[in-house]
Amino acid sequence: MLRHLAPxxxxxxxxxxxxxxTAEEPVTTYTLDNGMEVVVVEDHxxxxxxxxxxxxxGSADETRGVSxxxxxxxxxxxxxxxxxxxxxxxxxxxxxxxxxxxFTSYDYTAYYQRVAADRLELMMEMESDRMxxxxxxxxxxxxxxxxxxxxRNQRTDNNPxxxxxxxxxxxxxxxxxxxxxxxxxxxxxxxxxxEDALSFYGTYYSPNNAILVVSGDVVxxxxxxxxxxxxxxxxxxxxxxERIRTTEPPQTAARRLTYKDARxxxxxxxxxxxxxxxxxxxQERAAALTVLAEMLGGGTTSFLAEKLQFDNPTAVWTGAxxxxxxxxxxxxxxxxxxxxxxxxxxxxxxxxxxxxxxMERGVDMEQLERIKMQLRASQIxxxxxxxxxxxxxxxxxxxxxxxQDVQDWPDVLQAVTADDIxxxxxxxxxxxxxVTGWLMxxxxxxx
Amino acid sequence: MxxxxxxxxxxxxAVPAWAEIDIQKVTSEKGITAWLVEEHSIPxxxxxxxFRGGTSLDEPGKxxxxxxxxxxxxxxxxxxxxxxxxxxxxxxxxxxGYGASDDSVSVSAKFLSENRDEALALLRTTLxxxxxxxxxxxxxxxxxxxxxxxDAKDPNTIAGNAFSEIAxxxxxxxxxxxxxxKTVTALTREDIQTAFDNVFALDRIYVSAVGDITPEELSALxxxxxxxxxxxxxxxxxxxxxAIEGGNTVIDFDTPQSVAVFGQNGMAREDDxxxxxxxxxxxxxxxxxxxxxxxxxxxxxxxxxxxxxxLSPKTWxxxxxxxxxxxxxxxxxxxxxxxxxxxxxxEQGVTQKELDDAKTYLTxxxxxxxxxxxxxxxxxxxxxxxxxxxxxxxxxxxxMEAVTLDDVNRVAREFLDPENLHVVVVGKPEGMEATxxx
Numbered sequence: 001m002l003r004h005l006a007p008x009x010x011x012x013x014x015x016x017x018x019x020x021x022t023a024e025e026p027v028t029t030y031t032l033d034n035g036m037e038v039v040v041v042e043d044h045x046x047x048x049x050x051x052x053x054x055x056x057x058g059s060a061d062e063t064r065g066v067s068x069x070x071x072x073x074x075x076x077x078x079x080x081x082x083x084x085x086x087x088x089x090x091x092x093x094x095x096x097x098x099x100x101x102x103f104t105s106y107d108y109t110a111y112y113q114r115v116a117a118d119r120l121e122l123m124m125e126m127e128s129d130r131m132x133x134x135x136x137x138x139x140x141x142x143x144x145x146x147x148x149x150x151x152r153n154q155r156t157d158n159n160p161x162x163x164x165x166x167x168x169x170x171x172x173x174x175x176x177x178x179x180x181x182x183x184x185x186x187x188x189x190x191x192x193x194x195e196d197a198l199s200f201y202g203t204y205y206s207p208n209n210a211i212l213v214v215s216g217d218v219v220x221x222x223x224x225x226x227x228x229x230x231x232x233x234x235x236x237x238x239x240x241x242e243r244i245r246t247t248e249p250p251q252t253a254a255r256r257l258t259y260k261d262a263r264x265x266x267x268x269x270x271x272x273x274x275x276x277x278x279x280x281x282x283q284e285r286a287a288a289l290t291v292l293a294e295m296l297g298g299g300t301t302s303f304l305a306e307k308l309q310f311d312n313p314t315a316v317w318t319g320a321x322x323x324x325x326x327x328x329x330x331x332x333x334x335x336x337x338x339x340x341x342x343x344x345x346x347x348x349x350x351x352x353x354x355x356x357x358x359m360e361r362g363v364d365m366e367q368l369e370r371i372k373m374q375l376r377a378s379q380i381x382x383x384x385x386x387x388x389x390x391x392x393x394x395x396x397x398x399x400x401x402x403x404q405d406v407q408d409w410p411d412v413l414q415a416v417t418a419d420d421i422x423x424x425x426x427x428x429x430x431x432x433x434x435v436t437g438w439l440m441x442x443x444x445x446x447x
Numbered sequence: 448m449x450x451x452x453x454x455x456x457x458x459x460x461a462v463p464a465w466a467e468i469d470i471q472k473v474t475s476e477k478g479i480t481a482w483l484v485e486e487h488s489i490p491x492x493x494x495x496x497x498f499r500g501g502t503s504l505d506e507p508g509k510x511x512x513x514x515x516x517x518x519x520x521x522x523x524x525x526x527x528x529x530x531x532x533x534x535x536x537x538x539x540x541x542x543x544g545y546g547a548s549d550d551s552v553s554v555s556a557k558f559l560s561e562n563r564d565e566a567l568a569l570l571r572t573t574l575x576x577x578x579x580x581x582x583x584x585x586x587x588x589x590x591x592x593x594x595x596x597x598d599a600k601d602p603n604t605i606a607g608n609a610f611s612e613i614a615x616x617x618x619x620x621x622x623x624x625x626x627x628x629k630t631v632t633a634l635t636r637e638d639i640q641t642a643f644d645n646v647f648a649l650d651r652i653y654v655s656a657v658g659d660i661t662p663e664e665l666s667a668l669x670x671x672x673x674x675x676x677x678x679x680x681x682x683x684x685x686x687x688x689x690a691i692e693g694g695n696t697v698i699d700f701d702t703p704q705s706v707a708v709f710g711q712n713g714m715a716r717e718d719d720x721x722x723x724x725x726x727x728x729x730x731x732x733x734x735x736x737x738x739x740x741x742x743x744x745x746x747x748x749x750x751x752x753x754x755x756x757x758l759s760p761k762t763w764x765x766x767x768x769x770x771x772x773x774x775x776x777x778x779x780x781x782x783x784x785x786x787x788x789x790x791x792x793x794e795q796g797v798t799q800k801e802l803d804d805a806k807t808y809l810t811x812x813x814x815x816x817x818x819x820x821x822x823x824x825x826x827x828x829x830x831x832x833x834x835x836x837x838x839x840x841x842x843x844x845x846x847m848e849a850v851t852l853d854d855v856n857r858v859a860r861e862f863l864d865p866e867n868l869h870v871v872v873v874g875k876p877e878g879m880e881a882t883x884x885x
Binding site: 045046048078086087090091094095096097114115116142143144145146147148149151152153157158264266267299306312316317337339340353368373374376377378380383386387445 | 486489491493527528533534537538539542552557586587588589592596597598599600601619627639653701702703704706717728735736737742745748749750751752772773774804807808809810811812813814815817819820821881
């Protein structure tokens with residue numbers, strides 16, 4: 001959930017693959033006395049800096065009944081503080097020729113600015129200010145609540161594919177907050193109050209729950225001095241709760257759902273399985289699943305495309321998605337968009353046949369080599385993406401991974417063997433731990 | 448501003464973050480020119496080709512041919528069918544992207560230094576020996592039609608297409624470059640070949656490269672890659688007769704949030720007032736939180752998640768448009784606020800502070816765009832397509848700085864046309880009626 005949305009949309013961009021990590025950039029880390037982590041990534045190609053502050057608090061850390069409050073608070077952080085008027089934060093960034101925004105996910109909330117490198121101190125002064133000094137009014141709450149409801153309209157309620165994905169997630173997670181949408185359920189969003197927002201703020205916004213990531217044309221020692229000056233003086237919150245969440249029970253029954261909507265033009269089948277995530281020092285299974293997703297549904301040469309789009313055309317589009325960057329168990333997802341005249345039932349059967357055929361045949365070693373070559377190349381291409389560097393480190397550290405884990409990841413991917421992939425696939429593809437959904441036109445008869 | 452930052456604010460004079468961008472003009476033996484930025488620190492190159500004309504070159508009754516053609520370029524070329532081609536590209540870890548828009552067809556490539564020659568040989572086959580195999584045609588056609596079916600039930604696309612039709616009528620701009628289900632269904636392999644021949648020619652090519660490559664290498668690459676393309680392609684479509692009139696168009700669609708596209712006649716990029724209009728739009732509705740539209744529609748009233756406007760200086764007919772979406776019971780108010788802001792800006796102009804803030808933002812943010820080889824290559828090729836000089840990157844901010852309060856307020860007075868601001872709303876808007884004639 002971004003605070004504001006660039007005017008573009010990708011229909012099937014469900015989960016971006018976690019490719020493209022590299023150990024080649026110079027990274028320096030510190031920990032301030034109050035517990036705030038500091039990561040500095042140098043890139044001196046242009047005199048630009050990006051500051052990101054990540055809080056280890058996302059929608060999955062909310063208490064029941066106030067879904068959407070993490071994201072609501074993210075919006076409210078642009079309102080007044082003891083030292084800034086409402087809206088002034090972004091005004092000052094813009095008046096310095098910079099850009100700023102924020103986003104909320106299940107596991108974290110992050111704020112960032114991109115600006116000329118010599119403006120870093122001003123950005124730190126403002127960002128540290130709103131960690132503790134927010135001053136909200138009732139009218140802020142009412143107006144901004146309308147904004148997030150319109151955001152939910154735009155992202156979700158106006159889009160049957162989003163509504164369907166929301167139902168798929170809710171079916172997948174019985175007991176974990178990943179089953180609740182980041183933006184919140186509408187009926188709970190409508191009642192979010194000043195107290196709800198301040199309670200989340202008071203609990204989670206403190207230096208010992210935050211990570212500062214500064215990337216760009218900077219000197220690490222100078223960043224550290226500034227960080228001490230602005231963030232180092234903020235006291236740690238001694239009552240910060242330990243990050244323990246309710247966990248999923250073993251899934252023992254396959255779940256199915258159908259979602260019908262008159263606005264659906266192109267029906268499709270979606271399948272998800274509960275899957276392990278990347279853990280500190282233990283990323284091998286996630287690496288195998290990352291390669292498996294690429295192998296099954298990463299484009300024209302993938303197994304599902306071969307079977308369903310070329311050999312025996314039943315689908316206009318197929319895909320497989322896995323992103324291991326998650327604090328708790330995540331999902332491995334597949335999608336089959338049937339060709340004209342192919343029913344959802346036939347499409348689902350074709351998917352299951354293809355998966356069975358993959359388990360039977362095993363890994364195509366040439367394909368594995370091609371995927372590894374692309375992973376190596378993506379490290380080179382990733383060095384060109386200045387914006388992505390802060391994102392890569394921040395999103396990892398916010399879910400408990402270390403800088404070492406981030407830097408090891410490319411090697412862990414390269415070390416994945418055919419046996420690893422097939423073992424991961426056997427562990428993953430158990431019918432009783434699946435969720436299968438049909439997105440349908442509301443005129444269709446369920447077969 | 449309450450207490451902090453005063454000393455810092457006073458220090459803020461435009462000291463733009465300036466990447467050292469040294470743009471060289473390279474001309475090959477065969478006379479093809481390209482703009483190059485050498486950047487040898489990362490072993491790859493981003494190459495951008497643009498061919499002017501785009502989907503507007505579609506022949507009568509063949510709407511969607513250019514788009515489908517562009518989508519087929521990666522689906523088999525030379526000796527390789529679609530799957531063999533994809534495998535070869537993966538082995539080389541190169542990335543090729545093909546896109547078709549109203550005014551151009553783009554080819555965006557990234558390739559590693561370690562296998563540059565092989566990657567370029569493969570890229571060359573897509574431009575010189577595309578296959579357009581029947582099975583690939585049918586497969587990709589089905590994907591395009593699936594997309595068109597979804598578009599027909601997507602309020603954003605419905606609104607955009609309806610506005611284009613109102614603004615441009617029978618000109619190619621007046622309909623979606625993706626075509627319709629009917630036209631795309633009827634396209635033949637010959638139509639695709641014709642679309643290819645219409646687009647890929649040397650009289651309309653623009654090239655830029657950024658990365659690990661020298662001028663000599665680029666020069667040789669240009670002749671090898673595109674030197675054998677024909678000299679001329681299809682004639683350009685000619686100007687559109689843009690005559691947007693005021694009023695509302697309401698398209699009934701059952702969804703909780705109405706989507707609106709609003710706009711009026713635009714301004715050509717070559718217009719002497721374009722910079723002033725650009726700064727004016729920054730203040731009125733460009734993206735960020737500081738614009739008047741965001742302040743009035745979102746921050747003060749909570750009527751929307753996003754509202755923005757932009758100058759769209761299309762080659763054959765510029766327009767000035769924007770978008771907003773609000774729940775069905777609030778869209779009428781959002782549209783009224785936008786209409787009021789249009790009138791207010793025309794009649795009262797902007798303040799010196801608004802102008803100064805907008806210019807500081809625009810001049811400061813400009814260099815932030817130049818972050819990455821692919822991004823820079825894309826900017827450089829667009830500059831060429833738009834006829835900008837090679838030193839534009841270093842003169843652009845001075846031109847922005849030169850815009851005065853009088854310029855902006857005069858342009859606001861002369862250019863803004865609230866009487867002829869047309870609004871297309873898709874949804875079930877309460878309290879909004881279509882005006883007669885629509």
